[in-house]
Amino acid sequence: MSDRPIDRALQEFLPEAQEIIETFNRLLLKLDEDRVAGRAAPGMINEAFRSVHTLKALAGSVGLARMAHLSHRIEDLLDKCRLDKVELTAEVIDLLFEAGELFQRIAADIGQGASSDGGSADASGDLLARLEGALARADSGHRDEPAWGSYVFDASLLSVLTEYEEHRLRENVRAGRGLYRVHAAFDLATIDVGLEALKERLKPLGEVITYLPSSESGDPQQIELDLIVGAPGPESEIQAALAGLGVVLRAVPRAGRSTGPQRAPAPTPPRGIQAAPERPPPVATPATPALTPIAVAVLPDIEVVEERVTSIKSASQTVRVDIRKLDHLMNLVGELSLARTGIQGVLDELKVDRERAGLARTLHHEARVLGRKLDEMQAAIIEVRMVPLGQVFDKLSRVVRKISREAGKDIRFVISGAETELDKLLVEELSDPLMHMIRNCIDHGIEPPEVRAQAGKPVAGTVAIAASQRGNHVVIEVEDDGVGLDEAKLVRSAVERGYLDEGAAGELSRREIYNLIFLPGVSTKVAATELSGRGVGMDVVKTNLSRLSGIIDVESEPGLGTRLTLTLPITLAIIQALVIRAAGRTYAVPLNSVLESLLIQSGDVRTIERREVVDLRGQTLPIVRVEDAFRLRREGARPKKSFVVVVGLAQHRVGLVIDELIGQQDIVIKSLGKSLDGIPGIAGATELGGQQTVLVLDVATLVEETLGVGAGEAAS
Amino acid sequence: MGEPKRVLLVEDSPTMRAFAVAALEAEGFAVTTAGSGFEALKILPRSRFDVIITDINMPDITGLELIRFVRESAVHSKVPLVIISTDGAERDRERGLKLGADAYLVKPFAPEALVEVVRRALSPAA
Structure with a gap:
């Protein structure tokens, strides 16, 4: 199956399409910002154009006809925008936003197993109709391309420009910007870095209209590039900015002038492209070196070069991975962790056996190495899962x-x-x-x-x-x-809904009142x-x-x-837990919410306003008995001594009263399945060594039910 | 057949690349890929290809610039060159053909169509 080209393309389609759609939507936001601020952003329009352009081809390749057609028309619209045939108004941007959302919906449907984009027929039909309208209006408003001014371009340069590049060139001429040719030679090994450095320097000065590569030096280890740059500032400014890069800057020649840095506004020029008889074409022919007499140096800034090589490399060495594969890896690590727990169990038994003390020591050592490596592996996988x-x-x-x-x-x-x-x-x-x-x-x-x-x-x-x-x-x-x-409205709403009676309402603190907003129906x-x-x-x-x-x-x-x-x-995947026992049952408490544990005598517990509390270094700590929270029936009397596990989330603190602390362990929380899902106070289940399954406490809920106005207390 | 024909594929969309590579490899071509015009510039001087396939609409170094570079290079000046571009870019495609490309194919295309165009570019007499 998977060696049919179309299947291979389908496998790759979704992640790339989603990435493109996200980029597209992000660009729209920026474009909208720039539009509101009155800034022109030709580069960004072009990027948005390119993104739908790619999306169109992708969608077409995997048979998503609607998406292909829609992106085709959006591409047309953006093409006109980037060629300044259509103004990027709020209405146009709205259309684009709608398209972006529709793209997203289609991609989401496909991600959930839809085999076609037919589900979006109505929405896309409606949007298309309005798009056609916008395109039709645009066609009537076509305006002439501006002319070349007094600039002299050789035909070989113009022949290699794409329509868009040619348009940008004209727009720069029209705006009265200076046009420059930056000639640079790069060593093959360092071209990425060198070019990046050059682009960075040019970025604040103006627009790089095109990059023209040439191989005229004949050195297979070198690539020469001519960048055509449009910039409003004086030549001296650009010259200064490019200092040290070993590139050669020249103003693009203008008819009847020397190539000096004058920047008078262009006089009304003759239309059309001018031939440049007095100057040989600067790039394409062997005559060029005569005009660029300066030895073109490779970037001298070696230190910077090497430092950035690594960063650029890593950027181009990314792979996209299905999150499910990461889940699988995570589960494997989880199971390995369980196996490690099992080994620990064997080790504990071995330790008792004096005759095998040597073996126990060896196993102890090996188990520790295994443990460390597993920890590293966990950390590495978690790191991979992290996204901004x-x-x-x-x-x-x-x-x-x-x-x-x-x-x-x-x-x-x-x-x-x-x-x-x-x-x-x-x-x-x-x-x-x-x-x-x-x-x-x-x-x-x-x-x-x-x-x-x-x-x-x-x-x-x-x-x-x-x-x-x-x-x-x-x-x-x-x-x-x-x-x-509005405190009054919240309280009234909560009373109306039966969460509170008037009396209880009066006793609520401001924070408690605000937290009423989290009760169903309260508004x-x-x-x-x-x-x-x-x-x-x-x-x-x-x-x-x-x-x-x-x-x-x-x-x-x-x-x-x-x-x-x-x-x-930061992650739910693998957590460290404290294993505890209460009323004869074993639970796990996520360690990241455990602050400390204390031993208390039954006499240490006081009652304040119907709540049990203990004193913790002069502070009052509300406590909750795990057996009460889960309505467990205890065999026999409560022990005289209990442990209190102090858990906290953000600024909140609660003590969980338990019978016994068993130890710390890494656990993988598994969902309880549909029937048991949603039990308050339980986050899931986990397996401890020896096939023992225990419940994992949901500290967030327990803390809130103890402190806040959670459903349990409000109903009482 | 002898040695497999060596193809350089320049295309910035990973999906389109995967698609084209699958189509060509299934027919026994040895495919090298470049994800941008720049990558192609870096690969070209160090290798020899029997055919080059390039997208046009790419950032920085466009397909047109690449075509001229190839035609002016010592090693690949005669190598068959195929443009793959989407419809709507007729003008750029025209320019590409003028700059020395031998054929073009409109995206999206069927795998057979790509193979066919590449074969014909390799042996124009047939």
Whole structure:
């Protein structure tokens, strides 16, 4: 099967298509930004063009006719944009955004097993109709290509330009920029680095219109390039910027002038391409060296060269891997870890046997080596799974743009910490909850423009998302500068829904009141708007996050805004756990939430406001008995001495009361399967050595149920 | 047949590359790939190819620039050159043919079509 070309292409299609679509969407955001700021971005339009261009060919190759057709028309539109035949207006960008979303949907369908893109027929038909409209309008608005000014280009240069490059050349002439030819020779081994360095220097100065390679030196170890550059600044500036690179800069000759650096605005020129009889073609013929008399040196900056060679190499040596393959590797490591646990068991037995002490020592040594290597392997696999949160943030920017339009609100979306890394699976799972959080900010948090103006706030609301890593956790804050949460409405809503009675409501702290927002059905809004009606409640957000071992907290300041703080472990794959026993059962507690453990006597427990607490270095620590949390029946009396495992998430602390600490172990959490999924307080199951399966406690839920206004307590 | 014919394939889309490589290798060609015009520039002086297939729309060094480079090079000035480009790029394709490319193929294409075009470029008499 898999050696049929079409199958091989299909295997590669999806990841590449998704990558292209993401790039395309990211470019659109930047283009939109630049459009709003009034900056022209020809390079970026061209990149967007190239991305749909590739997508078109891909989709065509694997038989996705709709996607191919749609990308074909989008390509046409962008082609006209990059050739300045169509202006990149807000409407055009909207069309492009819609197409980007549709592409994404089609790719997602294919990813979920759809064999064609027929499911998007209606949406793509509608979009196509509007695209045709935009293209038709564009065709009538065609304008003449600007002429060459007084510049003299030899025919051999012009013949090698693509239509787009030729257009950029003309546009640079039209804008009155100076045109230069930068001649550089690179050693084959260092061309990547050398060219990168050259591009970096040129970037702030102007636009590289084309790269012309030539092999005229005849040295197979060298590549010579002529870059045609359009730049507004004086020649001296460019000369200075290129100093030390060993390249030769010349102004492109103009009719009736010397090649000196004058930059007077071009006089009205004769139209059309001029021949250049007085100057030999600078690139293509052997006569050229006479015009470029300076010995062309290879980059002299050897140190820089070598340093960057490595980085460029690694960039080009990436492979794309299906996340399931990583999961499989992770499972294998998990099973190896279990095997190691088994070996440890054998070792423990061996140690007792004095006659085999030597063997035990050897095995002990080998087991330690194995353990270390397994740890390294785990760390390495986890590292591979890590991706920057920026991937999600980019998607969110698009959502913000869309929602703010629908809501008629002007939103400034501020992102920070996009480079923070998280397990790929977590990143995927995060996008929905984050989207709902942001929806809520825009819909409920940010006031309508008139109201903001009256309150003396900037008319544009700000929604900020910031990520940072703290130890084994990543903290994501979503913050708006809107109206803040209405305590009275929240309490009323919670009372109406029967979560609280009036009396209990009066005793709630401000934080507890704000956290009411995470209860099903509780809201600050009287009527559901389109957004909240379509969206999901914060309770669902919270549930989804706790499935990821995440915890969410809310703070608010009336009139100033609301902040949601989300704390997540960086990976869920393999965790270290503390194995404990309570009421005759064994559990595992994820070690990343364990702060310490203490031994207490039964007399140490006090009761404050119906809650059991112990004193921990002068602080009051609320405790929860594991047997109570899971309603376990205990055989016999409680022991006089118990252990308290202090667990914490973010700033919250709770003591879990247990009977026995057994030890630490690496565990792979396995889901409990559908029937047992969603038991509060249980994150999953794991196998300890000797085929023993134990439950893994979900610390986030236990902490919240003990401290917060979780469902259990609110109902009492 | 003797030695397998050596093909240089210059194409920046990994999927299109995989597609073309599969089609050509199934027919016994020895395929070397380059993911950009630059990569091709680096490979060309050090190797000999019997046929070169190139995309046009690539960043920095375009297919057109590559075609001229090839035609001016000592080793490959006569080597058969095939353009693969999508429709809509007729003008660029025309230029490519003027610069010395021998044939073109419009993407997306059937594997047989690619093999056919490459075979014909290799033995124009047939």
